[in-house]
Amino acid sequence: MSLIHATAVVDPAAELDSTVSIGAFTVVGAHVKVGAGTTIGPHCVIEGHTTIGRDNRIFQFNSIGAISQDKKYAGEPCGLEIGDRNTIREFCTFNIGTAQDAGVTRVGNDNWIMAYVHIAHDCQLGNQITMANNATLGGHVKVGDWVTIGGLTGILQRMNIGAHSMIGFASHVGQDVPPYMVVDGHPLSVRGVNLVGLRRRDFSSVRIAAIREMHKLLYRQGKTLADARVDIVRLAETTPEAAADVALMDGFLSQASNGIAR
Incomplete structure (x- = not known):
């Protein structure tokens, strides 16, 4: 039995492991590579030079690998790399990189990414990160391992978020966040050490x-x-x-x- 729904549109040039599952009305582009055990829900668009690893769960209505929302982008062959065992919930947008940076947006392994999250061009995410609903990363943001980002939080371009830190709900992040700290608010303030984490x-x-x-x-x-x-x-x-x-x-x-x- 085919794991690709009959209504899905998959370019013949796409490289999909035989165990990849694709839901109804999903579109997969020519330069996409998807590893074993990954499931892609219905009504998704996976495009661009996008590589997705093993055992990811991508829920319905996601846009993965679209060009950056950067007016300087001029069609360069930039990419998006997603690691293994990530959960990506509904209505997320992950953009490819730009020539002004590494050219690749990267998402590591074992991340829990909730609905309506935006990961902009050239962001570099580590492993075991939790991003709650509507968290937004501007371009070129770096996020360390084991970071938790609260819902409705906006992180400005080029910010660095240290490993094991936690950003509270609806925060405005316009400075780098050191490792291990708990921060929140607008203006952003350090509240203490992430002892629970x-x-x-x-x-x-x-x-x-x-x-x-x-x-x-x-x-x-x-x-x-x-x-x-x-x-x-x-x-x-x-x-x-x-x-x-x-x-x-x-x-x-x-x-x-x-x-x-x-």
């Missing part, structure tokens, strides 16, 4: 204590960012178990180009 991921009490100390150094002691970074780096010497967490934070701060959320 860290405990769910089995962070030890020692690591969590070091992360809380990094929060204090950044936000509670009146230090400049440069001075706070010096003290944060020293935590790796006094708390070796948290060395990787310290390195993640310092690496993020060293590349923060939009100012950090305060």
Whole structure:
């Protein structure tokens, strides 16, 4: 039995694993590649130079791989790459990249993407990310692993969202969000450390204590960012178990180009 509905329109040049399922009235373009076990619901459009990995669940009414909403886009052969085991709910829009950046929009593995999410051109998403309904990423946004983005949140172009952070409902993100922090509001404000998320991921009490100390150094002691970074780096010497967490934070701060959320 064919797994492609009789009303689906699939270009003969598309590369689909034999186990891919495609629903009614879905359109799949010539440059699309889809891996084993992926299901694509009805009334979707999958187009452009789009590669989709294994075991993804793409629900109905999605637009995946359309050209960027960027007036500078001039038809360059840019692409979209989606990894494995992602869930993409209804009415999402994922755009391809542009020649002004890497040329590829990337979505990693095991992400939970809810309805009406927009991922604009050249965004780079990691793994295990949750994006609630109507969350919107402007172009060139980078999102680290295990980030949670609340519904109705807008993230401006070129923002960097650090791993294990959480952005609350209906927030306006116009600065970089450091790893491990909880932020929300308009204007955006840091509320504390993402303790619930860290405990769910089995962070030890020692690591969590070091992360809380990094929060204090950044936000509670009146230090400049440069001075706070010096003290944060020293935590790796006094708390070796948290060395990787310290390195993640310092690496993020060293590349923060939009100012950090305060």
